[in-house]
Amino acid sequence: MALFDRITIVGLGLIGGSLGMAMRRRRLAREVVGVSRHRRTLREAKRRGAIDCGTTDARAAVRDADLVVLATPVDVIVPYAKRLARFMPPGSILSDVGSTKAQIIRALERSLPKHVAFVGAHPIAGTEQRGIAAADRGLFARSVCILTPTARTNRRALRRMAQLWRRLCGSVWYLSPSEHDQLLGATSHLAHLVAWSLVTTADRRALSHAPRSWLEMTRVAKSDAGLWDDIVFSNRTAILNAMARFDRQWHQLRALLTRNDRAGLLRMLRRAQAIRNAL
Amino acid sequence: MALFDRITIVGLGLIGGSLGMAMRRRRLAREVVGVSRHRRTLREAKRRGAIDCGTTDARAAVRDADLVVLATPVDVIVPYAKRLARFMPPGSILSDVGSTKAQIIRALERSLPKHVAFVGAHPIAGTEQRGIAAADRGLFARSVCILTPTARTNRRALRRMAQLWRRLCGSVWYLSPSEHDQLLGATSHLAHLVAWSLVTTADRRALSHAPRSWLEMTRVAKSDAGLWDDIVFSNRTAILNAMARFDRQWHQLRALLTRNDRAGLLRMLRRAQAIRNAL
Numbered sequence: 001m002a003l004f005d006r007i008t009i010v011g012l013g014l015i016g017g018s019l020g021m022a023m024r025r026r027r028l029a030r031e032v033v034g035v036s037r038h039r040r041t042l043r044e045a046k047r048r049g050a051i052d053c054g055t056t057d058a059r060a061a062v063r064d065a066d067l068v069v070l071a072t073p074v075d076v077i078v079p080y081a082k083r084l085a086r087f088m089p090p091g092s093i094l095s096d097v098g099s100t101k102a103q104i105i106r107a108l109e110r111s112l113p114k115h116v117a118f119v120g121a122h123p124i125a126g127t128e129q130r131g132i133a134a135a136d137r138g139l140f141a142r143s144v145c146i147l148t149p150t151a152r153t154n155r156r157a158l159r160r161m162a163q164l165w166r167r168l169c170g171s172v173w174y175l176s177p178s179e180h181d182q183l184l185g186a187t188s189h190l191a192h193l194v195a196w197s198l199v200t201t202a203d204r205r206a207l208s209h210a211p212r213s214w215l216e217m218t219r220v221a222k223s224d225a226g227l228w229d230d231i232v233f234s235n236r237t238a239i240l241n242a243m244a245r246f247d248r249q250w251h252q253l254r255a256l257l258t259r260n261d262r263a264g265l266l267r268m269l270r271r272a273q274a275i276r277n278a279l
Numbered sequence: 280m281a282l283f284d285r286i287t288i289v290g291l292g293l294i295g296g297s298l299g300m301a302m303r304r305r306r307l308a309r310e311v312v313g314v315s316r317h318r319r320t321l322r323e324a325k326r327r328g329a330i331d332c333g334t335t336d337a338r339a340a341v342r343d344a345d346l347v348v349l350a351t352p353v354d355v356i357v358p359y360a361k362r363l364a365r366f367m368p369p370g371s372i373l374s375d376v377g378s379t380k381a382q383i384i385r386a387l388e389r390s391l392p393k394h395v396a397f398v399g400a401h402p403i404a405g406t407e408q409r410g411i412a413a414a415d416r417g418l419f420a421r422s423v424c425i426l427t428p429t430a431r432t433n434r435r436a437l438r439r440m441a442q443l444w445r446r447l448c449g450s451v452w453y454l455s456p457s458e459h460d461q462l463l464g465a466t467s468h469l470a471h472l473v474a475w476s477l478v479t480t481a482d483r484r485a486l487s488h489a490p491r492s493w494l495e496m497t498r499v500a501k502s503d504a505g506l507w508d509d510i511v512f513s514n515r516t517a518i519l520n521a522m523a524r525f526d527r528q529w530h531q532l533r534a535l536l537t538r539n540d541r542a543g544l545l546r547m548l549r550r551a552q553a554i555r556n557a558l
Contacts, residue, residue: 027459124488182485187486187489187490197532198473198525202465208355209425211403213467217474217496223552226549231547233536250472254526257519266508271479272475273501277501
């Protein structure tokens, strides 16, 4: 059963493209409209079944949408939202899939027109790849979507977005924007920065002989630097806090090794192993 | 074609068990004998096809072996080698599969009897699991085995071990013991320590919501703390060097973020991404 009449996806990369494919397959909208600046992307999105039709004219595409999802890089979510919201019909929902939330939502709650309900969303799914060619209709399956309502969020719009994402991901969690950013800062964002540091630490010789554990731990370092630079700076405070916490653990480990404290190292590794095994 | 008449594997855990299964399947020895302190492990190894027969009597098991492979935790490779070598027949080969090499080989070259040829080996394969139950005859497929000859290594024994591991892994690399330890210290060992630090950094809430990137990067933190404590301390110098190099990269990243240097961060991420993409 269609939950929406017309859903417009702005940005047809890995996430926007996969979202279109998953929604069309589950018939969650009568029509999925795609917006991209590039005609080639629109053709590819249509060919892959990610959209029913596409356009480079974002204003025209949002005019009759009851849901607009911004699936652009995080640094342009706010400017796109501001430019497009006034053209959206009364009662329609504006949402996003951005990897950070607090900065975006703070900016939008100050500036969006009242006739549009904004709901912040972040499906915890993705790969190190980007672009419509990497889109996958199963990307969200058995994942989770975090919705980040605030006191100002329209409850009816929130319920409809929860329905949509529950159908796509399986589960939906609710966190405040800052809880979301702290959580992602301490896990995904910290892990990406560690991976990039691991890569620049290894010398050329080591790289050609790298074992599977190292390759696995640095896979995310293949993620697009341009996209991640924006993500990191839009969640700077939470990430700096997480980096400081990591530093304390890391220096404790280094100190145990420096002073040859075998019992201390074993205790620390056992504790970490137990935590990770429990997941 | 059998390369050896009787191969004795001392220690039937993940690596020893997988080695027996792979060698028996490829008929690389006329007979594979297993040694374990636990009868239950011997029964399980026999049932899983990892050995032709097993015993708790290591001395008896090495007496007629033309190859003995020590597949024990790294901290007991040297004591086992010293205890068993004198019972091995003249012209036989003693080898290991330990994760570190310099300390072990230094100790053994000083103490082994001349009638036994020692060849250091380390197949770069494994998982975070341990024990015969986790053994897998495909563990070494499409991996690489590093052999670590020194000036004292018997060339004929080295050639025979290269033949054996090429059949098991596909490829064999030659590194000096210290090159091996620096390579593994800067990749696998460093990555494990980073994973344990990532786990202890995350708070409980984050753990229950952890995204796939974080779970993937911390998988190796499930590795056995007791085994790894030994590995880390037997490669302490190389690991401390790698940790210091990682620290420099990490603090540079943290400094870029602290002083809001977007251009600098983007340059560093791009460089790391390019290195990782090239692999």
